[in-house]
Amino acid sequence: MKRFLIPLAIFLLLVAILGYALLNLDPREVPSPLIGKPAPAFDLPQLAQPEQKFSPASMRGRVWLLNVWASWCVSCREEHPVLVQFSRTGTVPLYGLNYKDARADGLRWLAQFGDPYIASAFDNDGRVGIDYGVYGVPETYVIDKAGVIRYKQIGPVTPEALEKKILPLVKELEKS
Amino acid sequence: MTARNPLVMTNMKRLFVLFLLLLVATLGWAKEAAPMAEDVAVEKRMVAISDELRCLVCQNESLSGSHAELAQDLRREIREMIKAGKSDQQIMDFMVDRYGDFVRYRPPMKATTYLLWFGPFLLLAAAVVALILYLRRRSARLDLDPQPALTADEKKRAEALLQQVENKR
Numbered sequence: 001m002k003r004f005l006i007p008l009a010i011f012l013l014l015v016a017i018l019g020y021a022l023l024n025l026d027p028r029e030v031p032s033p034l035i036g037k038p039a040p041a042f043d044l045p046q047l048a049q050p051e052q053k054f055s056p057a058s059m060r061g062r063v064w065l066l067n068v069w070a071s072w073c074v075s076c077r078e079e080h081p082v083l084v085q086f087s088r089t090g091t092v093p094l095y096g097l098n099y100k101d102a103r104a105d106g107l108r109w110l111a112q113f114g115d116p117y118i119a120s121a122f123d124n125d126g127r128v129g130i131d132y133g134v135y136g137v138p139e140t141y142v143i144d145k146a147g148v149i150r151y152k153q154i155g156p157v158t159p160e161a162l163e164k165k166i167l168p169l170v171k172e173l174e175k176s
Numbered sequence: 177m178t179a180r181n182p183l184v185m186t187n188m189k190r191l192f193v194l195f196l197l198l199l200v201a202t203l204g205w206a207k208e209a210a211p212m213a214e215d216v217a218v219e220k221r222m223v224a225i226s227d228e229l230r231c232l233v234c235q236n237e238s239l240s241g242s243h244a245e246l247a248q249d250l251r252r253e254i255r256e257m258i259k260a261g262k263s264d265q266q267i268m269d270f271m272v273d274r275y276g277d278f279v280r281y282r283p284p285m286k287a288t289t290y291l292l293w294f295g296p297f298l299l300l301a302a303a304v305v306a307l308i309l310y311l312r313r314r315s316a317r318l319d320l321d322p323q324p325a326l327t328a329d330e331k332k333r334a335e336a337l338l339q340q341v342e343n344k345r
Contacts, residue, residue: 134246136232
């Protein structure tokens with residue numbers, strides 16, 4: 001009997017480790033090397049007013065969120081109501097980065113589902129997205145007063161992510 | 177009936193020749209294959225670099241083989257960096273700065289990846305140690321409890337049995 005106990009214990013340990021990895025670790029969530037680094041600079045035309053530009057440098061001294069979205073992105077649709085509701089609270093400025101989209105499509109999307117953004121930068125060729133290490137839309141960056149990326153939400157912003165991670169972090173960053 | 181002149185074609189043969197000519201004519205419509213890239217050398221280097229990189233959208237594909245839009249954009253970026261005279265190392269750094277070590281199929285050797293690089297050898301060493309311990313304990317057990325020798329009676333019976341087998345042959 002005893003000789004079966006050790007293999008059984010090893011087997012159960014393997015099941016536990018693999019089960020944990022399977023259920024809790026998402027291979028799609030690649031940790032971003034940009035956390036703790038300055039948000040890459042850009043100067044892009046805005047989606048709604050192409051003659052006006054948006055640059056992260058203009059946000060110095062404020063904690064803000066940058067949400068990467070696109071009209072072709074399915075998960076963005078899921079995320080959108082959360083952002084619209086969140087923007088009504090006015091807690092923290094929310095800017096958008098309209099990633100690899102056609103201008104007309106992006107504008108139509110905002111008209112249809114509501115526009116939670118103060119402004120959206122229009123990244124048509126996706127170069128700024130590459131600088132930010134975007135690989136799956138939506139992604140949301142929390143950027144502090146010094147312009148340093150503090151957190152990256154990969155995938156849709158959920159009410160839980162807002163409550164548990166983003167808002168507490170924003171509060172903390174605003175104190176400093 | 178007219179005599180058969182080999183130079184005069186029957187209607188069937190005429191149709192057949194017409195058919196062949198039409199078949200050949202369609203070849204003229206095919207265009208010459210467009211070259212894959214304007215610059216073969218750049219393309220070659222781009223493929224070599226992107227072979228080493230993971231496509232983050234479809235993670236089991238390399239950047240060179242992926243059709244994901246991001247992969248196409250990144251290949252474009254790599255091409256432009258090559259044309260701008262960047263070294264392979266600089267291009268690799270560009271990718272790692274943005275997407276982390278995860279984009280590399282061959283992760284660099286550093287403190288956080290030691291376990292990744294040496295883990296299999298650690299496991300192997302642990303297995304060898306376990307095997308040696310097991311063999312030692314086993315031989316110790318055999319020394320303590322050697323197989324009892326046959327008694328004189330048993331020996332006789334065994335010999336008798338062997339003899340029986342021998343006789344049957």
